[in-house]
Amino acid sequence: MRELAPSKTKNRLKMVEVACNFCGSQSRQLVTSGMDYEYEVSDDTFQMMKCRDCGLVYMNPRPDVSELPVLYPPHYAPYNVESDFDACSRDSFYYKYVYWLIATGITYFFDRFLPDRKTISALDIGCADGHSLNCMKMSRTKKVETFGVDISEKAVARARENGHTAYVGRFEEIDLPHASFDVVYAGHVLEHVCDPVAFAAKAYDVLKPGGMFLLFTPNVGSIDAKIFRDRRWGPYCFPRHWYLFDRKSMKLLAEKVGFELVQIQDFPTGSTWLYTMHSICKSSPKLKHLADKLFPLSGSMKVNAYNIFSNVVFTMLDLTILTLTGQTSNMGVALRKPL
Numbered sequence: 001m002r003e004l005a006p007s008k009t010k011n012r013l014k015m016v017e018v019a020c021n022f023c024g025s026q027s028r029q030l031v032t033s034g035m036d037y038e039y040e041v042s043d044d045t046f047q048m049m050k051c052r053d054c055g056l057v058y059m060n061p062r063p064d065v066s067e068l069p070v071l072y073p074p075h076y077a078p079y080n081v082e083s084d085f086d087a088c089s090r091d092s093f094y095y096k097y098v099y100w101l102i103a104t105g106i107t108y109f110f111d112r113f114l115p116d117r118k119t120i121s122a123l124d125i126g127c128a129d130g131h132s133l134n135c136m137k138m139s140r141t142k143k144v145e146t147f148g149v150d151i152s153e154k155a156v157a158r159a160r161e162n163g164h165t166a167y168v169g170r171f172e173e174i175d176l177p178h179a180s181f182d183v184v185y186a187g188h189v190l191e192h193v194c195d196p197v198a199f200a201a202k203a204y205d206v207l208k209p210g211g212m213f214l215l216f217t218p219n220v221g222s223i224d225a226k227i228f229r230d231r232r233w234g235p236y237c238f239p240r241h242w243y244l245f246d247r248k249s250m251k252l253l254a255e256k257v258g259f260e261l262v263q264i265q266d267f268p269t270g271s272t273w274l275y276t277m278h279s280i281c282k283s284s285p286k287l288k289h290l291a292d293k294l295f296p297l298s299g300s301m302k303v304n305a306y307n308i309f310s311n312v313v314f315t316m317l318d319l320t321i322l323t324l325t326g327q328t329s330n331m332g333v334a335l336r337k338p339l
Contacts, residue, residue, distance in 0.1 A: 005252050011043045013070065013239065015061040018271040020051040021196055021243065022252055027052040028060065034231035034238045037282035038275075038297055041070050046238040054252065057220050057244040065170075065194055079155040082162065089303035103138035110142045113212050113262070113334065114182055117142070123181045123206065124148045125171045127188040130159030135306040136185075147181070149174055170301060172198055183207075186215040191241040199245050200257045200335075213259060219331035221246030223321060224276065232283055234275025235329055250333050259335035263320055268322050270314030272329040274300060299319045 019026050028049040036042050049060045063071060074080075089095050110120055121144045124132050127148025136144045148159050148166040159166040167174050172195070184203040194197045203213045219225065220237030225233050235241060245253070246263050254261040274295055281291035292298075300307060322328050 007160070011041070013042050013044055013067045015044075016064050016065040017061045017165055018058070018194075020054060020056050021058065022056045022249070022256065023051065023054045023077075025051050025053040025331045030230055031057060032236070034236055034279075034283065036238050037279050037291070038240075040077070041073060041075060042044055042239060044239065048236060048244070053321075054249075055246075056252075057246075059239065059242045062194075062242050063239050068170075072152065074152075074154060074306055075298070076152075077153055077297060077300070078126070078128040079158075080129065082095050082129045082134070082158065092303050094308055095303050098137065099135070102135050103140060106136055106138055107140045109214070109334075110139050110144075110183075113336070114142075114210075117182055119143045119145065120182045121145045121180065122147065122183040122185060123176075123185065125186045125203070126192070127159050127164070127166055128152070128155045130162040130166065130183060132187055133159065133164045136161060136183075167251045167271050172202055178205055179208045179211075181206050184211070184213045186213075188216050188218070190215055190217045190245070190293050191235075191237075191243050194242060196253060200253055200259070204257050204259060204337055209337055209339045211337050212262075213335040213337070214333070215335075216267075216330060216332050217245050217250075217274070219246055219329050220244040222247075222266070222327045222329045223325050224272070224329055228276055228280070232276065232280045233329075234272050234277075234279050236279070237275070245331070247327075250331070254335050258338070259266060260338055262334040262336050263332075264334075265331045265332045266322060266326070266328040267332055268315050268318035268328055269330040270311040270318065271300065271313035273317060274310060294303065 028051050031048040031050050033045050035045055043085050046059055048057055050057050114120060122136050122144055127133055127150050133146040133148055136146060146164040148164050149171045150156050151170060153168050156166045156168045184207055190196055207213060227242060250264060251261055278291050278295040278297055281287040295314045
């Protein structure tokens with residue numbers, strides 16, 4: 001990995017050049033380039049490359065890990081999911097229905113993949129304010145002990161306030177006991193890390209034999225990723241997404257680390273289309289001023305008429321794509337550590 005000299009421009013980031021994380025190849029081709037259309041923390045233009053040897057898609061050069069506090073400012077949306085829900089939102093039919101679905105999904109996952117374990121110890125990597133851990137506690141059939149890791153001190157403080165054991169720092173660097181968790185969860189985190197193989201290997205190490213590594217990540221093999229390949233696909237998320245995966249690359253990752261690949265399943269989601277439409281507007285000089293008005297990312301989890309309408313419309317669009325193609329931009333992967 002070669003470090004590049006930082007630019008003197010105020011809002012430019014310290015960058016590093018990297019080889020393919022899977023095969024070490026330096027042979028690559030340009031996929032697209034773009035700017036930070038979401039939080040505008042930098043004036044840089046970032047490039048997504050594709051390894052010519054194994055097909056992994058990754059950002060090169062990418063920001064150095066020392067820039068993480070800049071890339072993830074205090075108003076970074078996942079840090080504040082729980083605070084988006086006021087008392088009125090939590091009493092709404094929409095909120096109750098959505099979280100009934102979540103509780104059903106959590107219960108199904110635990111019962112299907114860990115049927116003999118009455119108590120589940122779950123670690124959420126990138127736990128933010130503990131929102132996903134709160135959802136795990138909604139399991140109807142298992143007692144769930146919750147643990148989390150995040151780089152944000154304020155987010156971890158909120159997670160602790162919500163009753164979870166949480167640690168501040170990068171997952172790869174935190175000293176966690178070997179073989180101590182039944183579930184390791186990484187919801188849209190793998191694409192953010194500097195070394196996916198080392199990250200997955202750490203998850204393997206802290207899992208108990210037979211434990212599950214459950215993750216969600218954008219699917220760069222989806223039809224909308226191909227349609228909006230030229231910088232406008234929402235999950236590019238320049239400069240925070242350093243790697244992008246498809247089904248082939250997820251299988252390669254499982255093989256490299258030693259996981260058993262249990263299932264890959266894509267799920268419809270409205271948020272991907274919200275980010276894509278925001279990127280389309282933001283990347284166009286003529287439409288830029290409409291991006292935050294028509295497709296606001298801030299407060300997108302709040303329960304209001306606009307968010308409900310856009311989420312339903314975009315989710316139905318994604319469901320149609322899933323029916324026709326078998327894939328969406330939201331890929332769920334279940335991996336098991338062998339007994």
